[in-house]
Amino acid sequence: MTTEHTDTSHLIAEYCNNRLSAREKAEFEQRLQKDHELSAACNEFRRFQTLYRQVDPVEPAPSAALFARISDEIAALPRGAGKRPAWSRRLAGAVSDFWQRFREPMPWVLAAAQAVVIALLLVPAPQQNIYSTLSTAGVAADDEMSRINVVFRPESTESDIRSLLHTIQGSVSSGPSREGRYVVSIGSPSDLDTVVRTLQESTIVLFADPVR
């Protein structure tokens, strides 16, 4: 066995699996021309790999049932256990620092803000479904049977909300309104009661009620 062989034999797998960069591949092939033992080792690697793959080429197909189990596991994760994007963590940190500074000298400000939020939540929803949204000023819902007014807790993370929406197979069709209300659409109107119950029981939801 030559010294060159010893130095590069760990690259045999990467070479045979075509995982070397163009430069590394060229260098390796130069060595192959000079080093017959390395060349033989490569051929042996390929022969064995062909055999190994022929013996058992089966790779399980993705299973919808298994994915449903994964989705259930994710939905059942405790609040806060889900990941949060880096920007979200930075933003949360900044908001937390701001409130900390604000709260210490003026605790009454926080109490007043909370009172305003509660008062807004207690105001009945308008009869017509016209909400101000960040993206459109249009009408939020046409098919009222499959839409739900939802207010998430302020500390809910984006991933928490997405997980919950994924669980109920729903999507946000408009929102948030000035009161922090979203309109969530679901695919099947017949599931409305179950979905509303799921939302109401979620720890990240303050309020959930069908659009009437």
Place this chain on the structure above:
Amino acid sequence: MSTDGELLQEKRLLAQVAAGDASAFRQLYDSTSGKVARYVQKVAGNHSLVDDVVVQTYTVAWQKSASFQGNGRVTTWLIGIARNILFREVRKGKTHVPFEEEYSGADTESQFQVEIRSTQLAVKAALEGLKVKHREILELVFYQEFSYTEVAALIGIPVNTVKTRVFHAKQALKEILEKENITDYDN
């Protein structure tokens, strides 16, 4: 084989998953679960455990996707997660899979009582009779296309030990096949 373009695509997909994109997560599952499930199947040899490990692997992947560095393939990262979970399950005693390094191997005598006609079937049976550490390294290198460096990082052994282990795994396979008078498998 993974080209730079494929790696970039995988990195983007993981970034979408990290941002909470459920459809990107489904895409990730569809494109990678076969390899992950196969790895668990080959190493554990216990089909009842496979689904549980796969479910846990993707749950962790959803939670930790923001930590994916993008320096390697997504399947390498996922198999690393699956391996940790598999080890943990075995330690918890949920399964009887003998996973320790010095596992002496399955009962190869009884496995060969069934008449084996084709070389491929014989090799398959022989593979199942190998030590777990040998089955694992053959699967990682010859099917999952791990580099020796990736295997070393995954298992926590030096690259030279990877080379040695690949050599011994193949030797062990040859020995089992020779016992069965099958010597033409590597021609």
